[in-house]
Each structure stands twice: as structure tokens, then as C-alpha cells.
Amino acid sequence: MPDDLSADGAVAASHLPFQALSGDTLWTGVERALDNRAGLVFVTDADGFLLGQVTLDAMRGAIREGAHLRPVTLGDLAAPVAATTALAPALDAGGRLVGVTERSDRRCLAIAEPNLSHAEFRNLLDAFLSTWISSAGDYLRSFEERFAERCGATHGIATSNGTVSLHLAMAALGIGKGDEVIVPDLTFAACANTVMQLGARPILTDIDPVTWCLSPEAIARAITPRTRAVMVVHLFGRPAPMTEIRALADAHGLFVIEDCAEAPGARYDGKPIGAFSEIASCSFFANKIVTTGEGGICTTNNSDLAQRMRMLRDHGMRPERRYWFEEPGFNYRMTNLAAAIGCAQLDRMDAMLAERREIHARYVATLRDIPGVGFPPPMDDRSEPVVWFSCVTVPAEARAAVIKACAELRIDLRPFVNSLSSMPAYRRFARKCPTSVAVSRSGLHLPTSRMPDARILSMLQSAFRSVLE
Ligand SMILES: Cc1ncc(COP(=O)(O)O)c(C=O)c1O
Structure with a gap:
């Protein structure tokens, strides 16, 4: 596992992207909840005392009812912090917001999520x-x-x-x-x-x-x-x-x-x-x-x-x-x-590609020593690949069990697409395709939309180990 990651489940170096002030507008909440990719903001007063949270769902509801036509602030919309959201606020002894942590029982790492800011x-x-x-x-x-x-x-x-x-x-x-x-x-x-x-x-x-x-x-x-x-x-x-x-x-x-x-x-x-x-x-x-x-x-x-x-x-x-x-x-x-x-995605494309590269690098560092795990073969220096979904290979007969072990930890893995020649609708068009069939049966995609933290990587490693070792 990369050593730069702490294992305490903290998801943010700073809580600021997750914080909004009670006097802030609805639109501040919407934009911040998109940018922090948590789908919510924690609302505090000017001294940092936690007043509650506002989720994107709540803001959508408020907009549908026309709240943006009135001088509604996030303080008006703040609800008690719910145990059902993926993030929990961390408070100091005086009740001031000082960090955010993931609730491990609520975390679900989806295979793909659009990155919308x-x-x-x-x-x-x-x-x-x-x-x-x-x-x-x-x-x-x-x-x-x-x-x-x-x-x-x-x-x-x-x-x-x-x-x-x-x-x-x-x-x-x-x-x-x-x-x-x-x-x-x-x-x-x-x-x-x-x-x-x-x-x-x-x-x-x-x-x-x-x-x-x-x-x-x-x-x-x-x-x-x-x-x-x-x-x-x-x-x-x-x-x-x-x-x-x-x-x-x-x-x-x-x-x-x-x-x-x-x-x-x-x-x-x-x-x-x-x-x-x-x-x-x-x-x-x-x-x-x-x-x-x-x-x-x-x-x-x-x-x-x-x-x-x-x-x-x-x-x-x-x-x-x-x-x-x-x-x-x-x-x-x-x-x-x-x-x-x-157009907005094109402005952010290079940054999003860099993030995907880093996500894949973390998975490689986490899984590379596990017997049976492989990665896409290195390419020659004329080729400059990008990361779409991070890919690993495992023995074909173990793949379903690896997917199941990860699903139990709410980590969503996907098998590679089936080789077309293996499906009746296309078989009549196929030449001999042994490599395609073999790669298709052993390949897995890992969730590649969010940076996995140390805790997720450790869970992923245990899930793979439980099947392959
Ligand atoms: C290689 C390839 N070609 C074509 C498509 C089809 O694209 P769309 O889903 O936008 O129709 C996909 C989509 O998954 C794809 O992966």
C-alpha cells in the first residue's frame, strides 16, 4: 500500500471544501457539494460551530419549490447531521468543525461516477x-x-x-x-x-x-x-x-x-x-x-x-x-x-486523466504482490496510454469469487466485456480468437472515478487475498 496514505479513514486534508457558512446562498451549497464530490456541505457559523448539513438532494428539493427566489440561506436549510451519509463531521471539544471522515459502513465505491463540477x-x-x-x-x-x-x-x-x-x-x-x-x-x-x-x-x-x-x-x-x-x-x-x-x-x-x-x-x-x-x-x-x-x-x-x-x-x-x-x-x-x-469537461480533461492515472497507480501498489494478480502488459515507448477503467487480471476460475468478496465490502468491480466470438449473435463472424477469450475471462475493472484512500485499499487487498492466497 502507498505509504503516503493514512489508515484512519480521513478523506480530506482540509475540511474547507466540505464547509459552508450559514449565511451562504443555496447556490454556494450546490457548487461546493458538486466540487467536493460528497453531495453535501456541513453548515457552520462564522466561528466554525457546526449547525447541520445540507445535501444536494435537499437543495434540489428546495430549488424545485422555488427557494432560490427567496433570500434562503444554507442556515435555513441545515438539517441535523444524519448517520446515513457517507461523510461524518469531526468536531473539536467546543463543537467546531475540524475535519471530515468517511463512515465505513456507508461507503460504497461505485465502478464509475460522472465527475461533474x-x-x-x-x-x-x-x-x-x-x-x-x-x-x-x-x-x-x-x-x-x-x-x-x-x-x-x-x-x-x-x-x-x-x-x-x-x-x-x-x-x-x-x-x-x-x-x-x-x-x-x-x-x-x-x-x-x-x-x-x-x-x-x-x-x-x-x-x-x-x-x-x-x-x-x-x-x-x-x-x-x-x-x-x-x-x-x-x-x-x-x-x-x-x-x-x-x-x-x-x-x-x-x-x-x-x-x-x-x-x-x-x-x-x-x-x-x-x-x-x-x-x-x-x-x-x-x-x-x-x-x-x-x-x-x-x-x-x-x-x-x-x-x-x-x-x-x-x-x-x-x-x-x-x-x-x-x-x-x-x-x-x-x-x-x-x-x-x-465544454467544461474538456477544460478539466487533463486533470481528470491525471487523477485516473494516480488511482490506477494506487491499485497497482496495493495488489501487485498478491499471487495470481496481473496488470495490462507494459506498452512500448511509442505508445502513450491513458487510464479509462483501471484493469487487473486474476485466474478466470477465481474472478467471480473476487467480485463477490469485494461486493460484500461495497466495492463494485466489473468483469471485462465478453469476447464477441463467445456470444451466439456474433459467433458466425469470428476468426480464431484465443487471446481475446482468455483476456476477457480473466479481466476485472476497478472503480476509477474516486481516489481510493488507505482504508479502501486495505479492504480491497484483504478481499483479493481472501480469494487468491
Ligand atoms: C469501444 C466502444 N465503442 C462504442 C461504444 C458506444 O458508445 P455509446 O454508449 O456512447 O453509444 C462504447 C461504449 O461503451 C465503447 O466502449
């Missing part, structure tokens, strides 16, 4: 008040431009989720009946589903034992005269070797689509992932590194493809000619409200 809240409110709540608006334009730039692309076409963005990308490339698209066997089902929805065949191909992504060698073996495209998925934050895959695709006249849903921010050969393909796709679902609630995007450096995707995203309508439909398209648009959240 006052910045997302302010943007969302602003977008709402602007009344630009549908698929046009300043936030949308800014989000498309800024996210594309981060991916090394000149165009961003925001969508309603990361599944339709894959569908839109392939539709714009003209992939359809009779075509084959090479797809990794270890990925979320949307990758294969969208190929099938276009009438094409996903060719499920094994992953590389080091990168856990498609390798140029595996792609080369899967190419047939019907292959039109390769969908590269940068799995669990790990970049695929894109320089080599791009060269192979060019040699065979194939399109490349990069699915960056699990790895925005990762780089290969010094370039951001997403910059190697005709079109890259990303997801902004609530468990992703950057979230907009639901949302997705296609990025590209090709202006013809960008124009075509904009048209297809909007029912197939020509942007400059209202109600003139060039071809049957879709409604895959993102809202300005979602983009408002996304």
Missing part, C-alpha cells in the same frame, strides 16, 4: 437560459472544434452517442452490403452491431497479447477481397500501433475507422489517436473519460467526409437547401445542452 453546472444553466437547447448553439460549435483539435483533426461532427457515431462514420464511407469490416473480438458490442446494421459483415479478429488491440499481423491475416475497412478500437485506454496499421491499410486500399471511446487523450508515435484514420469516433457516455451525459463525435481531416457526415446526421438534408433531402439520413444530432457539459 460547478463548471459543468454553470455551462449547463447558461445553455438552458440561452434557450438554445436543441442541436445548434455556441457550446456545440465550440465542443466540436475543441474536441477535434485534441484529436488532431480539423472537423468534429458531434452526435447523440458513440454508437451512432460509428454508424455515421461507416455510412459516410459507403460501407454496406457485401462488405467486410475487420473488428477486434474484444470490444463493446456496438462495434459489431453497427457494421451489421449497415448490411456488412464484422470480421471478428483476435487481439494482440501485449496491446490488447488489433495488430497489423492479425489484420493482414483477416483481409479478403471483400474487406473495405478496419475498425481499430483503442481498448481500455491502450493505443493500437496506428502507424503500422495505417501503412497496411493504405497498401490494401482500406479505410480505417478508429474507435476512441475508451481512450481519448492517448497517443501513438507522438500523435493523438484519432489522427490516423479517415474518421475517428468517440463516446461521451457517463462512464467515459469525458462525458456529456449521452453523446458521441466523429472527427476527420477530410472536408468532403465532414460535409457528408453533417448531412447524414441531419436526415440527409442539404445544409444550404432547407427540406431538400439528398438521401435518407438519420437524426444523430447532439444537443447544445450536452455540449455545454462537454
Whole structure:
């Protein structure tokens, strides 16, 4: 376990992020409860004497009833400190708030929680008040431009989720009946589903034992005269070797689509992932590194493809000619409200990535000496992965017991996705995929949204030890 962590369950070096004054407004309470990620504030008088607590739930209720129209303060809303919240106030002998501690019986470490601060809240409110709540608006334009730039692309076409963005990308490339698209066997089902929805065949191909992504060698073996495209998925934050895959695709006249849903921010050969393909796709679902609630995007450096995707995203309508439909398209648009959240997330993306890296480092330090525990293989120095979910591997036959032991301590672990080839809906498309099957059966995701403290790490370690030693 890292030695910089005390084992007394204290969760904060300072109690100040959790404190608000009785004269503070409702909005101060809302923003502080978002920023401290505890969902509550402890209310004190100016001398620090504890008066009570106000939870985000209570503030939501007050806003629904119009409390913000009156000069209501947090002192008016303060309720007695409840034993049901995850945090408890620590008081000095005189009753002054001096710290906060976690209530161990109330702690539940969820596998994923969106990281929403006052910045997302302010943007969302602003977008709402602007009344630009549908698929046009300043936030949308800014989000498309800024996210594309981060991916090394000149165009961003925001969508309603990361599944339709894959569908839109392939539709714009003209992939359809009779075509084959090479797809990794270890990925979320949307990758294969969208190929099938276009009438094409996903060719499920094994992953590389080091990168856990498609390798140029595996792609080369899967190419047939019907292959039109390769969908590269940068799995669990790990970049695929894109320089080599791009060269192979060019040699065979194939399109490349990069699915960056699990790895925005990762780089290969010094370039951001997403910059190697005709079109890259990303997801902004609530468990992703950057979230907009639901949302997705296609990025590209090709202006013809960008124009075509904009048209297809909007029912197939020509942007400059209202109600003139060039071809049957879709409604895959993102809202300005979602983009408002996304803009704040982009401002915080580097800090959130750094936090995820630190969370994973703590798990590695805690679990590495336990027999049977493994981690994703180290990558070469051309690859710059990011942490999406922290991953560990355990012997496949022990995995369910590890999940159960952790669940009993209210620590929520998740198995890796099933290899697509193991499921009847996809089996007919699969090549031999032994690595994908083995990784899928032994992998576990750890909660990666909150920094685990010494007590959680010690509980996690005991749970793993109780099964594996
Ligand atoms: C690799 C990958 N592709 C696509 C998707 C689909 O994204 P969304 O949930 O936004 O439709 C996901 C989401 O979980 C994913 O992990």
C-alpha cells in the first residue's frame, strides 16, 4: 500500500471544501457539494460551530419549490447531521468543525461516477437560459472544434452517442452490403452491431497479447477481397500501433475507422489517436473519460467526409437547401445542452486523466504482490496510454469469487466485456480468437472515478487475498 496514505479513514486534508457558512446562498451549497464530490456541505457559523448539513438532494428539493427566489440561506436549510451519509463531521471539544471522515459502513465505491463540477453546472444553466437547447448553439460549435483539435483533426461532427457515431462514420464511407469490416473480438458490442446494421459483415479478429488491440499481423491475416475497412478500437485506454496499421491499410486500399471511446487523450508515435484514420469516433457516455451525459463525435481531416457526415446526421438534408433531402439520413444530432457539459469537461480533461492515472497507480501498489494478480502488459515507448477503467487480471476460475468478496465490502468491480466470438449473435463472424477469450475471462475493472484512500485499499487487498492466497 502507498505509504503516503493514512489508515484512519480521513478523506480530506482540509475540511474547507466540505464547509459552508450559514449565511451562504443555496447556490454556494450546490457548487461546493458538486466540487467536493460528497453531495453535501456541513453548515457552520462564522466561528466554525457546526449547525447541520445540507445535501444536494435537499437543495434540489428546495430549488424545485422555488427557494432560490427567496433570500434562503444554507442556515435555513441545515438539517441535523444524519448517520446515513457517507461523510461524518469531526468536531473539536467546543463543537467546531475540524475535519471530515468517511463512515465505513456507508461507503460504497461505485465502478464509475460522472465527475461533474460547478463548471459543468454553470455551462449547463447558461445553455438552458440561452434557450438554445436543441442541436445548434455556441457550446456545440465550440465542443466540436475543441474536441477535434485534441484529436488532431480539423472537423468534429458531434452526435447523440458513440454508437451512432460509428454508424455515421461507416455510412459516410459507403460501407454496406457485401462488405467486410475487420473488428477486434474484444470490444463493446456496438462495434459489431453497427457494421451489421449497415448490411456488412464484422470480421471478428483476435487481439494482440501485449496491446490488447488489433495488430497489423492479425489484420493482414483477416483481409479478403471483400474487406473495405478496419475498425481499430483503442481498448481500455491502450493505443493500437496506428502507424503500422495505417501503412497496411493504405497498401490494401482500406479505410480505417478508429474507435476512441475508451481512450481519448492517448497517443501513438507522438500523435493523438484519432489522427490516423479517415474518421475517428468517440463516446461521451457517463462512464467515459469525458462525458456529456449521452453523446458521441466523429472527427476527420477530410472536408468532403465532414460535409457528408453533417448531412447524414441531419436526415440527409442539404445544409444550404432547407427540406431538400439528398438521401435518407438519420437524426444523430447532439444537443447544445450536452455540449455545454462537454465544454467544461474538456477544460478539466487533463486533470481528470491525471487523477485516473494516480488511482490506477494506487491499485497497482496495493495488489501487485498478491499471487495470481496481473496488470495490462507494459506498452512500448511509442505508445502513450491513458487510464479509462483501471484493469487487473486474476485466474478466470477465481474472478467471480473476487467480485463477490469485494461486493460484500461495497466495492463494485466489473468483469471485462465478453469476447464477441463467445456470444451466439456474433459467433458466425469470428476468426480464431484465443487471446481475446482468455483476456476477457480473466479481466476485472476497478472503480476509477474516486481516489481510493488507505482504508479502501486495505479492504480491497484483504478481499483479493481472501480469494487468491
Ligand atoms: C469501444 C466502444 N465503442 C462504442 C461504444 C458506444 O458508445 P455509446 O454508449 O456512447 O453509444 C462504447 C461504449 O461503451 C465503447 O466502449
